Amino acid sequence: MGFRPGLLFNRPGDQSMKNIGKSLLFLLSFVIASTLVMAKPLATGTGHLGVIIERNAGSVVIVDNIEHKILKRVSGLGNLSHATIVYSKDERYFYTFQRDGWINKVDILYGEVVAQVKAGDNAIGGAISQDGKYISVSNYKPGDIKIIDSQTLEILKVIPATYEGGTGESLQSRTVGLVDGPENQFYFALMDAGEIWQVDAHPPEFKVVHKWKDVGDYPYDALLTGNGRYYVAGFLRSNWVVQLDLWNLEKGPQKVSTLDPNLQSPKVPMYKVPHLSGWGVTNGKAYVPMISEERLMIYDVNDWSSQGSIKTYGTVVFAVPRPDGKEIWLTFAGPKNDTLQIYDIAKGKITKKIKLGKGVMHVQFTPKGEAAYVSVRRKDKVFVLNTYTHETIKELEIKGPSGIFFTNRAHVLGL
Amino acid sequence: MGFRPGLLFNRPGDQSMKNIGKSLLFLLSFVIASTLVMAKPLATGTGHLGVIIERNAGSVVIVDNIEHKILKRVSGLGNLSHATIVYSKDERYFYTFQRDGWINKVDILYGEVVAQVKAGDNAIGGAISQDGKYISVSNYKPGDIKIIDSQTLEILKVIPATYEGGTGESLQSRTVGLVDGPENQFYFALMDAGEIWQVDAHPPEFKVVHKWKDVGDYPYDALLTGNGRYYVAGFLRSNWVVQLDLWNLEKGPQKVSTLDPNLQSPKVPMYKVPHLSGWGVTNGKAYVPMISEERLMIYDVNDWSSQGSIKTYGTVVFAVPRPDGKEIWLTFAGPKNDTLQIYDIAKGKITKKIKLGKGVMHVQFTPKGEAAYVSVRRKDKVFVLNTYTHETIKELEIKGPSGIFFTNRAHVLGL
Numbered sequence: 067m068g069f070r071p072g073l074l075f076n077r078p079g080d081q082s083m084k085n086i087g088k089s090l091l092f093l094l095s096f097v098i099a100s101t102l103v104m105a106k107p108l109a110t111g112t113g114h115l116g117v118i119i120e121r122n123a124g125s126v127v128i129v130d131n132i133e134h135k136i137l138k139r140v141s142g143l144g145n146l147s148h149a150t151i152v153y154s155k156d157e158r159y160f161y162t163f164q165r166d167g168w169i170n171k172v173d174i175l176y177g178e179v180v181a182q183v184k185a186g187d188n189a190i191g192g193a194i195s196q197d198g199k200y201i202s203v204s205n206y207k208p209g210d211i212k213i214i215d216s217q218t219l220e221i222l223k224v225i226p227a228t229y230e231g232g233t234g235e236s237l238q239s240r241t242v243g244l245v246d247g248p249e250n251q252f253y254f255a256l257m258d259a260g261e262i263w264q265v266d267a268h269p270p271e272f273k274v275v276h277k278w279k280d281v282g283d284y285p286y287d288a289l290l291t292g293n294g295r296y297y298v299a300g301f302l303r304s305n306w307v308v309q310l311d312l313w314n315l316e317k318g319p320q321k322v323s324t325l326d327p328n329l330q331s332p333k334v335p336m337y338k339v340p341h342l343s344g345w346g347v348t349n350g351k352a353y354v355p356m357i358s359e360e361r362l363m364i365y366d367v368n369d370w371s372s373q374g375s376i377k378t379y380g381t382v383v384f385a386v387p388r389p390d391g392k393e394i395w396l397t398f399a400g401p402k403n404d405t406l407q408i409y410d411i412a413k414g415k416i417t418k419k420i421k422l423g424k425g426v427m428h429v430q431f432t433p434k435g436e437a438a439y440v441s442v443r444r445k446d447k448v449f450v451l452n453t454y455t456h457e458t459i460k461e462l463e464i465k466g467p468s469g470i471f472f473t474n475r476a477h478v479l480g481l
Numbered sequence: 482m483g484f485r486p487g488l489l490f491n492r493p494g495d496q497s498m499k500n501i502g503k504s505l506l507f508l509l510s511f512v513i514a515s516t517l518v519m520a521k522p523l524a525t526g527t528g529h530l531g532v533i534i535e536r537n538a539g540s541v542v543i544v545d546n547i548e549h550k551i552l553k554r555v556s557g558l559g560n561l562s563h564a565t566i567v568y569s570k571d572e573r574y575f576y577t578f579q580r581d582g583w584i585n586k587v588d589i590l591y592g593e594v595v596a597q598v599k600a601g602d603n604a605i606g607g608a609i610s611q612d613g614k615y616i617s618v619s620n621y622k623p624g625d626i627k628i629i630d631s632q633t634l635e636i637l638k639v640i641p642a643t644y645e646g647g648t649g650e651s652l653q654s655r656t657v658g659l660v661d662g663p664e665n666q667f668y669f670a671l672m673d674a675g676e677i678w679q680v681d682a683h684p685p686e687f688k689v690v691h692k693w694k695d696v697g698d699y700p701y702d703a704l705l706t707g708n709g710r711y712y713v714a715g716f717l718r719s720n721w722v723v724q725l726d727l728w729n730l731e732k733g734p735q736k737v738s739t740l741d742p743n744l745q746s747p748k749v750p751m752y753k754v755p756h757l758s759g760w761g762v763t764n765g766k767a768y769v770p771m772i773s774e775e776r777l778m779i780y781d782v783n784d785w786s787s788q789g790s791i792k793t794y795g796t797v798v799f800a801v802p803r804p805d806g807k808e809i810w811l812t813f814a815g816p817k818n819d820t821l822q823i824y825d826i827a828k829g830k831i832t833k834k835i836k837l838g839k840g841v842m843h844v845q846f847t848p849k850g851e852a853a854y855v856s857v858r859r860k861d862k863v864f865v866l867n868t869y870t871h872e873t874i875k876e877l878e879i880k881g882p883s884g885i886f887f888t889n890r891a892h893v894l895g896l
Contacts, residue, residue: 109590111527111573113891132570132613155547155849157572158526175524196849198547248805248850249869293764294805294850313807313827349708350765350783368765390663390709390894392728412728433892434570434611435663435709454664474892476528477848479805 107175108137112157115174116430116472118441118448119149123465126151126162128174131432131439131472134450134460138177144168150191150469153476154216155198160471161216163192163203171219174473183219185212193246195267196479202244202252202267209238211254211265213272223272229259243288243299245480247312251275253297255285262288262299262310262319281308281319290480291347291367298345302357309370324356324363326375331361337400338383346394348387349411353394355382362396362409379407379419384428388453389435393417397426397440406440408456420456422449430470441467522590523552527572530589531845531887533856533863534564538880541566541577543589546847546854546887549865549875553592559583565606565884568891569631570613575886576631578607578618586634589888598634600627608661610682611894617659617667617682624653626669626680628687638687644674658703658714660895662727666690668712670700677703677714677725677734696723696734705895706762706782713760717772724785739771739778741790746776752815753798761809763802764826768809770797777811777824794822794834799843803868804850808832812841812855821855823871835871837864845885856882 114132125141143149145166153160159180162170167186170179186205194201194216201214213223227239239256247253252265260283264276283303290297297310299319308319336358346353351373352365360381364373380402386395396407406426408418425443432439437459438451448467450460475481529547540556558564560581568575574595577585582601585594601620609616609631616629628638642654654671662668667680675698679691698718705712712725714734723734751773761768766788767780775796779788795813802809811822821841823833840858847854852874853866863882865875890896 107524109522109524111569111571111589111888113527113568113572113888114570153528154526155529156526157528174526196851248807250851295764295807312805349710390727392663392710434894436611436665473526473528474889477889477892479849 107173110175112174112473113433114473115157116439116470117151117160117174118439118462118464118467118471119146119151119469120465121146121149121443121468125465126172127462127464128177129462131437134437134462136462136464140172140177140179143170143179146468148190148468151471152192152194152201152481153471153473154194155476157473157476159216161192161194161201163189165189167205167207169201169203169214169219171216181219183214183221185214185221186210190240190242191244193244193252193480195246195252196248196250197267200267200272202246202265204241204244204254206240206257209240209256209258211241211244211252213252213265213267222269225263225265225272225274227256227259227263229256229261242285245288245290245297247290247297248294248479251312253288253290253310255281255288255299257285260285260301262297262308264315276315278310278319282306282321289345289347291352292478292480294479296367298352300354300357307354320370322365322370323372324354326361326363326372329361329375329377331356331359331375331377333358334360334381335400337381337403346385346387348391348394351411353385353387353409355385362394376409376416378409378416379405386429386431389431389433395429395438397429403427418456420451423447428468428470430472433472433474439470441470443467522588525590527589527888528848529888530572531854531885532566532575532589533854533877533879533882533886534561534566534884535880536561536564536858536883540880541587542877542879543592544877546852549852549877551877551879555587555592555594558585558594561883563605563883566886567607567609567616567896568886568888569609570891572888572891574631576607576609576616578604580604582620582622584616584618584629584634586631596634598629598636600629600636601625605655605657606659608659608667608895610661610667611663611665612682615682615687617661617680619656619659619669621655621672624655624671624673626656626659626667628667628680628682637684640678640680640687640689642671642674642678644671644676657700660703660705660712662705662712663709663894666727668703668705668725670696670703670714672700675700675716677712677723679730691730693725693734697721697736704760704762706767707893707895709894711782713767715769715772722769735785737780737785738787739769741776741778741787744776744790744792746771746774746790746792748773749775749796750815752796752818761800761802763806763809766826768800768802768824770800772796777809791824791831793824793831794820801844801846804846804848810844810853812844818842833871835866838862843883843885845887848887848889854885856885858882 116129127136128138147165151160171181173180185203188207192203209227227241231237239258244254250267262278266273266275282301285299288299306321310319354363362376380398384397394409406420410417423442423445428441440449448462448464531544542551543553562580566575586596588595600618603622607618624642642656646652654673659669665682677693681688681690697716700714703714721736725734769778777791795817799812809824821835825832838857838860843856855864863877863879
């Protein structure tokens with residue numbers, strides 16, 4: 067475990083304290099140093115701030131998306147490979163969900179870790195409840211989700227993802243696709259069991275209120291559509307996605323085919339598992355990357371009818387709609403990951419291919435869409451592009467950048 | 482003109498300085514007092530803050546929508562009847578657009594006015610450009626819009642809303658429905674001329690790039706659909722609305738009938754001009770209040786086809802969708818303004834009628850939708866309701882409350 071700076075909450079007896087007891091001297095010196103150097107918070111609104119993960123360095127940078135500059139770097143967070151974050155409702159704090167099972171709570175005004183907890187051995191994602199009181203982490207190992215107090219990071223509830231194996235034995239599944247939904251609910255999928263569960267995020271029970279079984283083989287991720295109505299899960303080994311209509315839960319998950327009779331596209335290697343967080347949902351349509359195919363499938367989210375497919379340059383990892391919905395920006399896995407492709411929804415075709423260097427991965431638009439931030443990992447840069455002219459406005463020096471998260475996500479269900 | 486506190490920017494020669502020169506002594510004493518009392522900014526994120534207009538008192542309150550409490554009151558702003566505000570992109574500042582033509586720029590962390598300008602004699606609304614650099618005000622008197630530097634409040638450009646009268650004379654129209662659109666454009670309508678104009682918010686020209694004429698009689702307001710695609714204007718004396726597709730500007734404004742052959746509803750007095758800002762657009766449908774009728778018209782925003790109407794309790798002023806889109810909450814004009822009605826989209830019917838007292842007007846949901854703030858003017862209260870149970874969580878004592886604006890609006894085109 068790396069050095070973990072800035073634990074300012076003294077909560078004897080919790081897991082994090084036990085784990086970092088041995089680092090106390092380092093910690094103390096850090097706290098003193100940070101008091102001298104960074105005691106003053108930023109006097110700033112927080113609506114224009116964002117966090118970019120420095121995947122290999124174990125650090126994150128806090129950026130200003132008006133001036134397009136780095137404000138602070140927060141280091142020593144641990145293994146940030148595949149790390150994701152969520153924001154507190156007030157945009158003051160963010161929470162990291164890390165491959166090493168640690169969760170760091172960072173004060174964005176001070177650029178300091180204020181609490182931390184080890185909530186598993188291998189985490190894949192997290193969410194924050196609609197009321198902001200609870201965060202939840204989905205773990206591969208142990209197969210569970212945990213409900214955690216967002217103030218103190220105290221673990222309030224462990225929900226093991228148990229299921230019955232082929233010979234009747236009780237197993238624990240990896241969990242994926244954890245999101246917050248309306249009425250303070252969490253939804254997630256059991257990767258090894260092919261199930262979707264709903265948890266009511268009200269204390270003290272945090273009850274599992276629904277378990278839907280046999281939804282498909284190996285769900286790998288899920289999302290909530292922008293309006294918070296549908297929970298949609300994708301599968302590694304089934305030719306469908308499922309949609310769960312949160313307005314009509316009694317209907318249960320409905321299967322929607324991912325086959326397109328009009329566009330046979332050959333299978334290619336699966337370089338990377340696509341992200342459902344990267345599905346584009348805009349203007350009543352969902353743009354869904356196909357597993358091991360160079361194809362995006364389009365659905366009408368009102369009735370989940372197929373609207374055909376788009377042939378893409380490579381296998382899509384992220385399909386990110388512009389905030390005004392006119393275009394979808396695409397990034398790719400494997401050998402084609404040096405390229406960004408733009409699909410124009412109004413014109414119904416690919417209009418642009420931009421090469422930015424190896425490791426083009428995450429795209430996030432500023433909230434109103436005037437600029438796009440693009441991580442290019444092998445270049446140690448985030449390119450800030452003018453959304454409309456595609457000119458580079460700024461290159462930010464960021465070590466092995468991956469996920470980019472702006473604070474406006476704090477206000478959207480499912481993010 | 483009332484006393485205007487807290488002008489901290491010394492900008493000799495601008496309009497506001499000329500106007501408040503005579504208040505200098507008051508001003509000085511206020512600045513000193515405020516330095517003593519409020520010199521420390523709030524050390525806080527700003528994602529959970531909001532502003533509520535105290536219409537008759539000439540003040541606004543800054544609220545916290547997590548704890549549901551009043552943080553500060555900012556007084557002496559002038560005539561706030563029909564006042565509206567927009568936020569800076571960083572959520573640090575808000576700008577008031579007032580009936581008396583004044584614009585106040587308020588620092589939300591200090592609760593203080595930091596700049597002000599008189600930009601007309603009678604203003605009806607305002608907008609902030611996508612890039613955040615310019616605000617724009619629409620005036621009834623003089624009939625124009627003005628483009629103003631969002632930092633300094635310097636007036637950069639006056640755009641008179643000129644049109645040709647019946648006998649060829651040049652007249653100036655009242656302007657309404659001013660919004661910011663993608664690619665840093667402003668759109669607005671000329672009430673007396675029946676025109677829609679587009680302004681390119683790039684200096685130094687701030688050029689009027691389009692004028693669409695003969696769109697209808699007496700446009701009274703307009704909106705941008707949530708995805709930023711359609712600019713839609715309503716008319717006092719035409720049986721249609723128009724939609725302008727910003728993806729296909731060459732098509733120009735298209736008329737969409739407001740008549741419903743299947744629901745003849747009698748004409749009632751027009752107690753109040755409805756707000757297009759109060760049109761509900763959610764899940765691909767627009768819910769549009771009809772002028773002088775107790776009816777909401779439903780359109781499919783993909784093709785603007787009529788989807789029928791909903792018979793309502795009174796003439797609708799605001800139709801506000803829940804953030805998860807499942808319900809529309811309605812408020813009414815005239816004698817029925819003591820009531821809130823809830824239309825359930827999933828069930829396709831009115832499910833609830835709640836009486837809160839005379840002067841129920843504005844409804845704003847918290848960003849993720851767990852609570853609804855409702856202004857009840859004659860009770861001098863804002864009720865905070867649990868969105869799902871409709872229980873009152875809190876009653877805030879606010880003098881003659883009208884508009885309620887949360888900071889997440891900073892991140893949405895058209896708000």
